[in-house]
Each structure stands twice: as structure tokens, then as C-alpha cells.
Amino acid sequence: AAHDLRRKGYKVTVFERDDQIGGCLVNRIPEWRLPQRVVERDLSVIEALGITVRTGVEIGRNVTLDELREGHDAVLLLIGYAGARRLAELGVGIRRRASGTLVVDPVTYETGIAGVFAAGDAVSGPATVITALALGRSAAESVDLFLAGEDLRSGRHAPIPPKLLWGLEVPEEERRRRVRQPVMLTPANEPMTEEEVLGEGERCLDCECGLCVQDCEFLEASCESPKDLARMVLDDFESPETLKMVYSCNICALCDTVCPEDLDTGAMLLDARREAVRRGLGPLPVHKGIVSYFNAGVSKAFTLVKSEPGRQRSKRLFFTGCALPAVAPANTRTVYEELRRHYPGTGVLMYCCGAPVELLGMDEEFEKASEEILRQAEAVGAEELITACPDCSHTLKSSVPELKVRTAWELLAGVWQPPRLREGAEVAVHDSCKVRGQLDVCSSVRTLIKDGGATVEEIEYNGEKARCCGFGGMIYPVDPELSQRVTRRRGEESELPMITYCAGCRMALKGTGKDSIHILDFLLDPDWESKSRENPPGGLARYVNRLRTKWAFKRMKPLENR
Template identity: 65%
Template sequence: AVAVVGAGPAGLLAAHDLRRRGYAVTVFEKDAAIGGCLTGKIPAWRLPRAVALRDLSVIAALGIAVRTGVEVGRDVALSELRRQFAAVLLLPGFAGAGRLLAMLDEERPPARGRLLAADPVTCETGLPGVFAGGDAVSGPATVISSLALGRRAAASAHRFLSGTDLRADALPAVPRPLLWRLDIDEAERKRRERTPVMLQPFAPPLDEEEAVEEAKRCLDCSCGLCVKDCEFLTSYCRSPKELARQVKAGVKDALKMVYSCNICSLCAEVCPVDLDTGAMLLAARQQAVREGVGPLPAHKPIVSYYRAGVGSTFTLAMAEPGRQHSKRLFFTGCALPAVSPRNTLAVYDELRRNFPGTGVLMFCCGAPAELIGLEGEFERTCRAIREHAERLGAEELITACPDCTHTLKTGLPELKITTVWEALARRWSPPALRAGARVAIHDSCKAHHEPATHDGVRALVASAGAVIEDVEYAREKARCCGNGGMIYPVDPKLAQRVIQRRAGESPLPMITYCAGCRSALASGGKESIHILDFLLNEGDLHTVARRKPTGSIARYANRLRTKWAFRRLQPPAAR
């Protein structure tokens, strides 16, 4: 563990660098907030407070402990810090140098002023393991100079803690420019000439739109939070900046990388500035298709499955039996009918009971086409869904799949999209078959921004008598199951690592509310169970959770069985 005294530019950069190297860092600051001169002395018109605070938020995001209102030398002794921490960095700024001198056993202040004495190359003081830098050593200087000394002190502390030579690979100290006294002969006096007036500025200022475009060219991406949470980024880069460069250079030479992202948007959820790497790579996939190099040959089964899901053999659009029109439709999607016709019919039965007049739209939402870059096919799918809804008089689609929910909200914003789980959470009372069962819930990555779905699923699971133990990456920060983004045929080893990482978050059986997620987790050997099997299947929980995923041929057959079962349904009065 390392202690950093001072939360100005030098101290914060030193803490940032040491934390990035894996050290536990605690910052001590005598003021009530961090930032030093960045927020306390530099005027807001020069450095806007919102900009400074946004950048300072990285400190908390990196897990650096900050103790404000603590002055070293008054509230805590330097000797105490040396006992508690393996290294101490004194970076308090010019104003804080005086009090620290006495603790370093200085008999008198240096001749050049009350500054801390430190080696200009290694930042060592007279005490082992204690380093100093910033304005407390150099005197008042620029912010850049303070940052440079903070980084130099952090590098020396790292070498000290690693047991290596402090001067190994250390940059030499650059002396201040020498001030020369020059004897200059007095020049002949000349009359001042009027400066010509320029009719136009040499370089006109940027307007607002140009300034925004110019700012977008800068991608200062180095905190590493998204890389830490993503198997894809860990495998392919050190920061999204590298991916952006590869994509800009041309997608043709980076196709495997472009098609290996789950498009789960967890990176945007953890990024301090909301950078969505998945959105960038989705655009790259669309570009690959336009250039004729995408999708990949490995995507052929996905394309076939998708086209079957929008073809006449496996699709169905009907009002509730006995009616000509329905204001709402149960949008089944592809996955649920493919793995369980019984559960699909059971959900529709509950919807008819609680929302009379609900019809059925058995159709693919278009997510497979969208995720592999087939923009034209995705737009045609959205158009077909819109036409079916208009023909049946529907204004609302009720979905059972989070991928469908996300895709339909994106492609058909004019329709109301509701999930089965939020619609039935307060109306459906399934039998309490799981009293006392302890389970974890796998939230779908496509449901990051669906809090009503999160709450509805948990309410239904609790109504069955189960005890829920949430995993760390839940709700809006849920991790992908591994099959998102259609990556499995492109990089199966990466997909398995994603599956195992998600499965390892809990030893308990995982409940999913996405049939595709359940298949992915089960393929990795994880005990997992779809919420409808959890609520309706009377079998032993662990036996049901260990069931293997449904095979490809069986999935096609089940979709036909579901369609035929819907067609055989009777009007409510005839049941």
C-alpha cells in the first residue's frame, strides 16, 4: 500500500499511475475536496469546473481511497504513515511544504526557500521509502511541471517497491533555463508606425459545430475500466483507442476483431465518459457489409436461422381467436418457441386471462441481421413487423425476450414495447413450487436500461418462494451470457471464456429470462434455468437446471409445434 500526501495535480497523477500498476493507494488531503489548484486557483473561465470534476472522477472510479480534511503533520504524523504504508509520496504543493520540513528532520530551511529537498532524478528524500515532488520541491510552477514531478515520484516509488535500482530507466532531470545577463547597446530610437488593420482574421474562429467535430477527434482513453470488465477488450487491445485506430485503418484487415464483440454495452456503463465500444464495432460491421467483406462465412447458420424466422413457414400473425383485431400482440420472438412450446403457450394463456384481446405475432425481431451488419434486411424486418401490427390494429407488443425488447424499441419507436415480466408481475400468481430455493439471477445485457423488467422478474421469482442472491454484475451492469453479438461461430474460445466468467459469479443455479442466455450458460456447464421453467416445471430444480440446451433440429421442430398450437386455440368463450 502507498500513501500520497496532497491531492493537487502532482499527487493525483502519482496516485493514478500507482493504482494503474496495481498498488492500493490512499490520498491524504488537508482541504475538503481534491483538485488543488485545478479547482481552487485556476479561474473557471480558463478551466471550467465541470471539465475538471469530470476528469477528477477517474480517481474514485479507479478505487483510490481519498481522506480529505486530514493534514499530515497536524492530524497524522509522517512517522505513522511510514509504519502503515510501504512507501510515502509527499506531493502537497508549495503551500504545504513548510509543515513537512520539520517532519523530515530538517534543521533549517534550504537557502532557496522553504522547500522540500529531494533528488531531482529519483525524488528521494533523506528518509528511505519517502519521496517528494511537485511544487513542494520545485517551488511554484506550471500544472504540467507538477504533473511531471508527480509521475517521476510514482515511477521511483514503483522501482523502490519492486526492489530495482531507482535510477534504472529514469529520465534525466532537466535543469531550469539559465538566465543570462546580456549587455546590449542601446538601439537607435525609431518612430512608431501604425499597424495595418487586417480586414479578415488570418484564421477565423471555429463555430460551435466545427468545435464539436474537432473535439471528437480526441479520444483520451486510458483509464482501463472497460478493459478490466470485458473479455473481448482484454483479448484484443489495451484500450478502445487501439480498436478505433484499427477500424479507421480499414475493417477488411480486422474482421475477426470487429465480429468478436458481444455488443453488450457494459463498456459504456462503466466508462466515465460513456464511450460505447460496441456501438463503434456495430457500425464497423455495417461498413464491412457495405464493402462486401461481411458477414463472415461462419455466420451462414445464423443467417439461415434468421431468414427462417421471418419466412412464412415459421411465422404467424393473428388476433386473439374470435376477434378480427387486437390492440396488443404477444411477440414471441424466435428463441422461446424454439426451446419450449409449452411455456410459450402458458405465457400467452396468462396474457389472454389478464389482458383480454391479446393476439400473437410469431416473428423474428431482426436482431441477428442487425448484429452482423445486415442493415437492409433489418430494415425490411422492421417494416414487416410494422405492417403486421397495423393490419391487426395493434399499438403494443408484449415481448418475452430482452433481445427482442431492445431491438424493437430501437427499430420501431412508434410502437409501445412492454415485457411479459413487467406486465404480469402484479397480476400473475404462479404456484409456489420453489419454497426456500436459493438462486441467482442472470440479467440480460440487453436489459441494462429496463428497471421494470428487473423488478418484475425478481417479484415473480420471489412469489415462487425462492431466496434471491444478486451477483455483482446485475441489472444495469449485467455481463453478457457469452452468445451476444453472434460471436460464437467467429471466436468460440472467447465466447466460452465469457460464459465461464459469467457463470463463475455465483455457485447457485442462475435464473435467466432469455432463452438464448439459458442455452449459452447451459452450454458452459452452468446450472441454469429459464424463469418459466422455474415457475411452472414441477421437477427438481437442480435436475431441470442441468438439462442440456435444445439442439438445432429440435429448435426448428419446436417452432412449428408452437405455430400449430397457436392456430388450434379457441375463442375465450369456447374454452
């Protein structure tokens, strides 16, 4: 921590309780585990960087935390596990867990006292040197951001597995101690006896935090934990019941977002779908309509690649996807017109991104679609795809990494002024589950809504915690009841009309009676409230609309000749 802050140009003072710096590196860890020459070499950097060192200083004995805070712009407590226990006894205003470690923000390492941070074993409890260094480095980054007056949380995550920060407390009367404590100061311990091994095993709490199950209709209905789900899949993979379960997950990754260990159950089930396809068991018969829809989306009848009218080549292409042209051909053309106006040289590519077959586990078809998208983009010299669908954006970023992918909302926010027709309107926004990690997209959508005059009331599960609309993972034909439960749960998060920026999400929400509207209809339709209650086009109409959109694009003229 001192090294990093000094390298950033700050004047750093290290206060050390003992007569030399190093703490447990010098005093506790034996030579055979951590050679002294390595410690001395690393600590020599402190003096070389001009960091001030004051030894023989201990909080509560010859200096108080208040005095340290008053005399410095920021204070970082790296006092070890024992030091944390002593500090807590002083009652300095920093909370501690029953284990004795200090309670801090797991991302920023703020203690609750302005300008005071803590890290290392004082926070994690006894851990490895590497873990302590990682925590110190992350805390130093927070100090730097704090002193610069910047946001301490933006784009950051906890640097170590969050299990080290859990507040799992077991009452003392129920606690079962280790049968035999390992002796860390000896190179090797005596082997455990069979009785000791059995005793250790009986201490296991078999912990399951259940956060993913609490937040997921599918997991709640299917299992008690992801571990149970994995066992069911492995034990009876080819049974109709198991295959239905495998194809009933939205693959929305909310489980990964809320899990302290980043366990993505959806990724596991997507692998299971791929295995089902390899064995000839998937996709299921009920997926026939989805496969047909995809096949149309990559056929010559419904696809088009075209440079901007009047140009031979285009640096970027508006990637329409399947859904928006199918439900709103006029709005699809409007987005393209605005992109052309503000970003000259924008062509158009009508093609399916491949998400439907990817989510069914059909890797061969998905790879062919990805290769064709890249080939068509290269044919007109395009280096970038502009999407208006979160699912397309999410899919293309991984399937065609050779191309830059951005959304139309990011490009148009701040440069396109939609008609200011929505003064006084109050709405909620449904963020697609595919925008996690793309918070700029969420922000851009809200900018456009506010530029139209409306006010946005935020709901709990948005942005990084956005819930699925219910259509994700192609689950509707497999378990329509579950799909609608997911959709209703999402719609019930707000009594206000919901704005979506995914045509598929809007179809899902309206399918359960929720007043909802695509952002383009909200901004452009004269009677948006009636539009929010209007049902989306039926199946045949969607195919016709895609053809209408294609022919409208083919008839477009250069901007200067209109």
C-alpha cells in the same frame, strides 16, 4: 440553485461573503467576457422571487457549518474554488482532493454530512459559468429530493462529463506546470512559440483509465485501450484478422456503462460491421447458420400474426421472437394464456425481431424486418408489442418506435400468481445485458421469482452493469473460445443455479456446464433442479418446436369456449 428551490416553494436564504451577491460573476469576470447588464438581469430574479439575502457572512468567520445545519433543513455550499480550499482548512468534516476541491457524490452532491450538499467550482475546480450553473441546478434537485424524503439517485446521472470529477492525482515532484499560464482577464493572449507548444505537448499524461478493458474479455484480449482498437481497425480493415476482431465483440455496451466518458466501443465495431457488409466483406462465412436462422424466422413457414381468438382486432400482440418457441413451446403458450387472461384482447405475432442481422451489420435486411413487423401489427390494429425476450425488447424499442414495447414480466408481475412451488430455493439471477435502462424489467422478474417462494441472491454484475452471457453480438461462430470465456466468467459469479429470462442466455450458460434455468421452467416445472441440468434442444428440434408453437396458436379457441 436558489432560483429552482424557491420556485418549488421552499424558503431560501442566500449567505454571501461579500457585500453583494454574484461572486465571480460580479468580481472576477470582465465586462467584455460577460456583460454586466446580463449579470444584473439574472441576479434581479433573486429579489423578485422573495429570496432572503444576507451579505457579509463567511463560514468560519462569523458562522459555523454546524450552526448553518442546525438552523436550516438543508445546506448547499456554493462557495467557489477558493472557498472550498478555505473550508477544508477549517476541518469541518468534508473530505477534499489534493487539488483542493470538495469530495461529493457525483450524482447527488452529498458531502457525507447529512443534509449538507456542495456544487459549483467548489466541486469541479475552476470551470465555466455554464458548468457551475449546471452543477448548482443538479444539487438543488438533490436538496428537493432530500427534503421530500425521496431517493436521491433514482433515474439520475452526473450532469457534466465525469472527467471533471476524476480523482487523478499526480505527485507534486512529477508534476509539470504549464509553460505559460493563459491570462483569462485579457481578451486575447500572445501566440505560443514553437518551443512553448512542444513543451505543452510533452506535459500530456496520455491518460487511459482502462475501466472498459478490465471489465471486458474481448477488449482485454484485443487491445490496451479503445484507442488502440480503433487504430487497428482503421489501419488494416480488410485483413481476415481485423474482420475477425470486428465480429468478436458482444455489443453488450458494458464498456459504455463503465466508461466515465460514455465511450461505446461496441457501437464503433457495429459501424465497422456495417462497413464490412457495404464492401462485401461481411457477414463472414461462419455466419451462414445465423443468417439461415433469421431467414427462417421471417419466412411464412415460421411466422404468424393473429388477433386473440374470437376477435377481429387486437390492441396488443404477444411478440414471441425466435428463441422461446424454439426451446420451450409449452411455456410460450403458457405466457400467452396468462397474458390473454389478465389482458383481454392480446393477440400473437411470431416473427424475428431482426437482432441477428442487425448485429451482423446487415442494415437492409434489418430494416425490411422492422417494416414487416410494423405492417403486421397495423394489420390487426395493434399499438403495443409484449415481449418475453430482452433482446427483442431492446431491438424493437428502437426499430419500431411507432409501437409501445413492454415485457411479459412487467405485465404479469403482481397480477399472475405462479404456483408457489419453490419454498426454500435460493438462486441467482442473470440479467441480460440488453436490460440496461430497463430496471423495471429486472424488478418484475424478481417479483415473479419471489412470488414462487424462492430467495434471490444478487450478484455484482446485474441490472445496469449486467454482463453478457457470451452469445451476444453473434460471436460464437467467429471465436467460440472467447464466447465460452465470457460465459464462464458470468457463470462463476455465483455458485447458485442461475435463473435467466432469455432463452439464448440459458443456452449459453448451460453450454459451459453452468446449472441454469429459464424463469418459466423454474416457476412451472415440477423438478426444476433436474431441469437446470438439462441440455437445450438441438438445432433440428428447435425448428420443429417453432412449428409446433405456431400450430398450437392457430388452434387456440376463445377463452370463454375452452
